[in-house]
Amino acid sequence: MDAVGYVLRLIWELGVYLFTVVPDLLPIILALATPLALGALCGVLNERSGVVNIGIEGIMLMAAFFAYLTGFALHSALGPGVSIALGILVAILVGSLLGLAHAWLTVSVRADQIIAGTMMNIAAFGVTGYLNRLIITPSGLGGAGVIAPFHLPDAVANLPIAGPVLVMFFDQGPIAMSVLFIVIALQFALFRTRWGLRTRAVGEHPKAADTVGIDVYRQRYLNVIFGCALAGLAGAFLTLESTGSFQNGMTNGRGFIALAAMIFGRWTPIGAFGGALLFGTATALGVVVSIRVPEGDLGAIMRSIPSYWYAALPYLMTIVILAGVVGRSTPPAADGVPYVKEGKG
Amino acid sequence: MSRLRRAAGRVWQVASIPLLAIVLAFIVAAFVIVVSSVFTSSGLDVFLPLGAYGSLLAGAFGSGTGISNTLVAAAPLILGGLAVGLGFKAGLFNIGVAGQFLVGAFAAAVVGASLAGAPGAVGVSLAMIAGALGGAAFGFIPGLLKARTGAHEVVTTIMLNNAAVLLLTWAVNDLVRAPGFSFPRTGDIGNSALPILLGRNVHLGIPLAVLAVFAVRWLLDRTTNGFEIRTVGQNPNAARYAGMRPVFVTTLTMTLSGLLAGTAGAIQMLGVIGFYAPGITASVGFDSIAVALLGRSDPIGILFAAILFGAFRAGAPLMQIETSVPIEIIDIIQALVILFLAADLIVRRVFRVRATKPVISELATVARTWAGGTPPGGTP
Numbered sequence: 060m061d062a063v064g065y066v067l068r069l070i071w072e073l074g075v076y077l078f079t080v081v082p083d084l085l086p087i088i089l090a091l092a093t094p095l096a097l098g099a100l101c102g103v104l105n106e107r108s109g110v111v112n113i114g115i116e117g118i119m120l121m122a123a124f125f126a127y128l129t130g131f132a133l134h135s136a137l138g139p140g141v142s143i144a145l146g147i148l149v150a151i152l153v154g155s156l157l158g159l160a161h162a163w164l165t166v167s168v169r170a171d172q173i174i175a176g177t178m179m180n181i182a183a184f185g186v187t188g189y190l191n192r193l194i195i196t197p198s199g200l201g202g203a204g205v206i207a208p209f210h211l212p213d214a215v216a217n218l219p220i221a222g223p224v225l226v227m228f229f230d231q232g233p234i235a236m237s238v239l240f241i242v243i244a245l246q247f248a249l250f251r252t253r254w255g256l257r258t259r260a261v262g263e264h265p266k267a268a269d270t271v272g273i274d275v276y277r278q279r280y281l282n283v284i285f286g287c288a289l290a291g292l293a294g295a296f297l298t299l300e301s302t303g304s305f306q307n308g309m310t311n312g313r314g315f316i317a318l319a320a321m322i323f324g325r326w327t328p329i330g331a332f333g334g335a336l337l338f339g340t341a342t343a344l345g346v347v348v349s350i351r352v353p354e355g356d357l358g359a360i361m362r363s364i365p366s367y368w369y370a371a372l373p374y375l376m377t378i379v380i381l382a383g384v385v386g387r388s389t390p391p392a393a394d395g396v397p398y399v400k401e402g403k404g
Numbered sequence: 405m406s407r408l409r410r411a412a413g414r415v416w417q418v419a420s421i422p423l424l425a426i427v428l429a430f431i432v433a434a435f436v437i438v439v440s441s442v443f444t445s446s447g448l449d450v451f452l453p454l455g456a457y458g459s460l461l462a463g464a465f466g467s468g469t470g471i472s473n474t475l476v477a478a479a480p481l482i483l484g485g486l487a488v489g490l491g492f493k494a495g496l497f498n499i500g501v502a503g504q505f506l507v508g509a510f511a512a513a514v515v516g517a518s519l520a521g522a523p524g525a526v527g528v529s530l531a532m533i534a535g536a537l538g539g540a541a542f543g544f545i546p547g548l549l550k551a552r553t554g555a556h557e558v559v560t561t562i563m564l565n566n567a568a569v570l571l572l573t574w575a576v577n578d579l580v581r582a583p584g585f586s587f588p589r590t591g592d593i594g595n596s597a598l599p600i601l602l603g604r605n606v607h608l609g610i611p612l613a614v615l616a617v618f619a620v621r622w623l624l625d626r627t628t629n630g631f632e633i634r635t636v637g638q639n640p641n642a643a644r645y646a647g648m649r650p651v652f653v654t655t656l657t658m659t660l661s662g663l664l665a666g667t668a669g670a671i672q673m674l675g676v677i678g679f680y681a682p683g684i685t686a687s688v689g690f691d692s693i694a695v696a697l698l699g700r701s702d703p704i705g706i707l708f709a710a711i712l713f714g715a716f717r718a719g720a721p722l723m724q725i726e727t728s729v730p731i732e733i734i735d736i737i738q739a740l741v742i743l744f745l746a747a748d749l750i751v752r753r754v755f756r757v758r759a760t761k762p763v764i765s766e767l768a769t770v771a772r773t774w775a776g777g778t779p780p781g782g783t784p
């Protein structure tokens with residue numbers, strides 16, 4: 060019975076700890092979840108139309124670099140506001156162009172989709188590392204500036220219950236703030252509009268869609284390009300809204316965690332957002348445990364776990380989620396299958 | 405004479421697309437070098453690619469040291485390429501070579517250091533076995549997960565790569581840090597170092613890697629397990645109906661793939677690096693994918709592709725010193741090679757080559773099992 064009592068006490072202490080810590084963490088959680096959510100939405104749009112994209116990581120990295128490069132190059136000439144806005148536009152443009160490349164490779168050339176994505180990741184690593192060494196490092200300059208987050212008036216932030224939630228979504232920079240709206244808009248678009256119906260049709264049964272006159276190729280191109288534009292926005296978030304700097308390989312697996320969030324959310328925008336928030340929470344808790352140490356027996360256990368294990372938590376969680384959820388959720392039926400128009404063999 | 409010509413024709417049939425993909429990649433990379441030279445202090449330089457590629461060649465083959473550096477760099481790529489290629493044969497895409505390589509290197513470093521004073525034969529063989537088993541264990545996990553739950557190895561192995569870096573850093577800091585050094589690292593490997601066979605750095609790991617080429621070839625062509633691996637890769641459903649065990653084959657293949665990658669880490673550790681410290685990065689991971697694709701996942705093809713990429717890695721530093729072209733151009737060339745192999749339509753159009761078989765036909769299986777469709781073991 061002692062063991063049961065001990066476990067119950069641990070659970071109770073964990074609940075109390077989360078209750079005291081999480082409200083303060085909410086804005087950080089959304090910030091950590093933002094690139095994951097945008098990447099996951101990219102995955103949803105791609106795979107709903109039947110195109111697998113494991114190159115999200117590379118697209119994010121490439122957009123992050125060019126957003127930074129733009130901000131960095133125009134910072135002194137145009138001032139931080141304009142240069143950052145242009146940087147975000149460049150990131151979206153880079154994302155769209157890489158999306159066009161992925162669509163061309165997978166839809167028109169019918170190259171293997173997994174290899175095309177792998178190529179994208181390696182190319183992004185190479186191109187950004189190459190240009191970083193060639194342009195940014197020798198200039199000896201640093202910093203493209205960061206977008207200052209918006210702050211709600213104290214009267215609103217101190218409201219009971221609603222306060223922390225409003226702070227979570229609105230004490231943010233513009234990209235993180237827009238994520239919630241993008242998620243809701245896409246959820247509506249995917250399930251309530253003609254475009255969404257067409258997208259799902261070409262992802263589930265392209266031949267039937269073709270028969271009723273939907274242009275399968277066009278629909279897939281549009282979805283991949285638009286999705287990758289969102290991945291580009293995620294890249295801009297990393298360099299211009301979150302850190303203000305660029306390091307080689309700074310996406311650090313986020314593009315793949317985003318895919319896990321997508322699968323966790325069963326290929327729906329809202330579900331993917333939930334998955335991203337889950338990963339954001341795990342990451343935030345991993346950091347905060349060492350700063351605000353929990354008390355009691357739980358604290359003793361949590362302190363004894365090395366910080367590197369907390370840092371590895373999101374990656375390990377991804378694996379557990381994939382192993383636990385995948386078998387029970389169904390991807391779009393034509394996901395990853397190139398479509399060959401009749402008579403075009 | 406006609407026999408010779410027929411043999412050459414056969415080689416061309418297999419090797420034409422990979423060779424032309426390399427040529428095309430170097431041409432496109434030359435454009436990248438010229439365009440990006442605008443941003444350097446010396447300004448636009450149309451002939452920069454010639455100088456850069458010249459230094460690359462000179463660094464890789466221009467001297468005895470260059471050639472031995474090429475061989476040393478090729479050895480882990482041979483094993484890593486075999487790891488990825490073996491996965492392809494079973495319709496699996498092991499992107500986890502980087503992580504399995506690190507675990508193998510770490511295990512070899514720890515066992516090697518603890519046997520530093522033992523006779524060399526004992527230290528080397530036990531450290532090699534430890535590295536191989538470490539990599540195998542790290543390949544077994546995603547293999548079993550794929551076989552049992554359908555969790556796709558493309559995502560799980562990459563997550564394991566990231567986790568391996570963090571957890572091995574923790575292990576070196578807190579578990580096996582050697583006393584007497586200013587930074588966290590494992591102890592000296594002493595007698596456990598792989599013996600040097602030739603010159604300054606040509607170590608025993610190089611012939612071992614070549615031996616592995618023939619071992620994998622034998623496994624695939626001459627054993628029942630190899631036959632099962634190839635059948636599952638071509639068509640998992642047919643394999644199931646034929647009474648084969650896709651769950652077993654998937655797990656076995658990933659384990660063997662991890663074993664090869666772990667061995668790559670072990671020979672690099674015992675033959676080149678000498679101790680494990682956080683921050684050891686493994687470009688071997690991505691390189692191995694390019695090597696396996698370029699070799700069309702055939703062991704002999706992988707051997708040649710690995711020597712080629714070994715030459716790139718060995719020659720790149722001289723290129724960067726002499727011409728200031730960043731070594732990352734190798735990553736760009738690598739991505740381009742993969743691009744032209746994946747979209748071999750481009751190569752065929754540019755060079756007007758007739759259609760051959762797809763570069764690696766089992767790749768269709770990799771995409772088909774994406775997002776868990778059905779685990780290889782059937783519906784759970």
